[in-house]
Amino acid sequence: MPELPEVETIRRGLLKYIFGKKIQKIEVLCDKSFIGTPQIGKIVGIRRFGKALILDLDNQKSLMIHLRMTGQLIYDGEERYAAGHPSDNFTAKLPNKQTRVIIELENGTLYFNDQRKFGFIKTIITKDVEKDPFIQKLAKEPWQMTPEEFYEKLQKHQKSLIKAAILDQSLICGLGNIYADESLFAARIHPARRAGTLTQKEAADLLIAARAVMDESIKSGGSTMATYVKADGTKGDYLEKFAKVFRREGCPCPRCGTKVIKTKVAGRGTHICPKCQPELAHD
DNA sequence: CTAGGATCCTGTCAGC
DNA sequence: TGCTGACAGGATCCTA
Numbered sequence: 001m002p003e004l005p006e007v008e009t010i011r012r013g014l015l016k017y018i019f020g021k022k023i024q025k026i027e028v029l030c031d032k033s034f035i036g037t038p039q040i041g042k043i044v045g046i047r048r049f050g051k052a053l054i055l056d057l058d059n060q061k062s063l064m065i066h067l068r069m070t071g072q073l074i075y076d077g078e079e080r081y082a083a084g085h086p087s088d089n090f091t092a093k094l095p096n097k098q099t100r101v102i103i104e105l106e107n108g109t110l111y112f113n114d115q116r117k118f119g120f121i122k123t124i125i126t127k128d129v130e131k132d133p134f135i136q137k138l139a140k141e142p143w144q145m146t147p148e149e150f151y152e153k154l155q156k157h158q159k160s161l162i163k164a165a166i167l168d169q170s171l172i173c174g175l176g177n178i179y180a181d182e183s184l185f186a187a188r189i190h191p192a193r194r195a196g197t198l199t200q201k202e203a204a205d206l207l208i209a210a211r212a213v214m215d216e217s218i219k220s221g222g223s224t225m226a227t228y229v230k231a232d233g234t235k236g237d238y239l240e241k242f243a244k245v246f247r248r249e250g251c252p253c254p255r256c257g258t259k260v261i262k263t264k265v266a267g268r269g270t271h272i273c274p275k276c277q278p279e280l281a282h283d
Numbered sequence: 284c285t286a287g288g289a290t291c292c293t294g295t296c297a298g299c
Numbered sequence: 300t301g302c303t304g305a306c307a308g309g310a311t312c313c314t315a
Contacts, residue, residue, distance in 0.1 A: 003308060032292090051309080068309045070293080085308070098293085116292045118309065134310085159286065169310080177308050223308075239308095246308085267288070269306075 002067045002084045004051055004141065004174030005217035005238070010073055010083040011048045014055075017075050018043055018105055023057065025104040033100035033114060036123030039063065047129075050138045050173040054129055062126045065112070066134070071119030077108020083222060089113045138173045142211045145172060147204035154203055158196030164266035165195040166210070175210060178223060178239070178246045181271045183210040185245045190277040191265040197280065216242055245271040 002010070026038035045056030053065040053073075065073070072084030074094060082090040094111045095102055101112040101121055112121060124132055139145070139153070153171050154162070163184065166175050175183065184191050186209035189202055198206070216238070217223060223238035239246065244254050249262035253273035263270050 006308080066309085069307065070309095114292095115294065116307085116309095118291065157285075161286095164286080167309085179308085268308095 002051065002071065002222070003176030003179050003214075004048075005179070005214050006083055006222035007048055007051050007053055007067070008218050009222035011046055011053060013081045013083060014046050014053075014073070014075070014110075017077060017079075017081055017108070018110065019046055020044070021105045021107055023103055023105055027102040027104070028100075029095070029102065030100040030114075030117060032117050033112065033119065034121050039123055049129075049135045050141070050169055051176070052134060056126050056129075060126050062124050062129050064122045064124055064129070064132065064134075066119055066122075067114070068116075068118035068120075070115040072111075072113040074111040074113060075108055076111065077105070084113075085115070086223075087115070137170045139168075139170050140172070141174045142172060142207055142214065145207065147200070147207050150207045151198070151200050151203040154195040154198055158194065160195045161191065161266050162189060162193045162195050162198060162206075163191035163268070163270060166206070167266065167268070172207075172210070174214060177268050178243065179210065179213050179217070181246045182213045182243060185271075185273060185277060186213060188276050190279045191270050191272060192279060213242075245273060247271065 020043065022042045023040055028034040028038060039057055039059065039061045041057030041059040043055050044058045047054040051066065055063040067084050070085040072082060072089055074082040074090060076094060089096065089098060098113045098115050099111050100114050100117065103110040129135065150172065154165060157165050157171065163180055165171055166180050183206060187202065187205040189206055220238050220241060245260045248260045249271060251260050253260055253276060256273065256275050258273050258275040260271055260273055263272065
């Protein structure tokens, strides 16, 4: 799914297009994709908590949106603005087969598309947003966490694989499979190391790497965002331009030239430079 | 409490 | 062509 940089990119786009606009109607095409009662109201806040997006309405209710693996938000109005899981839906005629919820606004339409139906939109009371179980469990984002705090957290998960640890949103918030691999590569840490074996310096390097990698992605519009005005389009280009290892198996490592390989760690596809990220002989 | 694996769902692609 | 299994930018639930 969209990881933190993609969701932040969506937030900024929605701020431009739908902030202050009124939701006139919500049409739910897939029951699983909408939890609670659809709401009508003016959008008076657009917030992000980790990978979750919150639209605050002027009726004391909020819509929480989580895209999970394949969710997309596509705004179609005076311009089209789309972000989330990359696919033809960004430029397709909508609604289509993967459209789960249609949000009609006074100035356009916001489509929630989601191939695998893991994502959802949920109505919650605005004052209870931070008490929502998902949001309550979230740890700090890399920018808010100190290297010491991060190291302490890792010490509490001694036996976890480091990749699993940084994917755990209750340990550190915002990373997903792309930025986990990119951060570990940048910090030269093998993803299958046990979290407890990282030195303080390695933990600090990893934290700093996570910030840098996600900062860079946000700056370039995430890895999967697409906007277009008339025929003129730009795309989020993190993967093409900045990813060093993610989905680059067989390509030379930009640091040492060794071929990047793909393996499986913590149940997820994982990309590493076997030379820059040596696996230790023992845990 | 932690750690690991199955699971939700649809679609695509490689290999027979 | 048709089938089959693996896999996918996430998080939760169940088990040991």
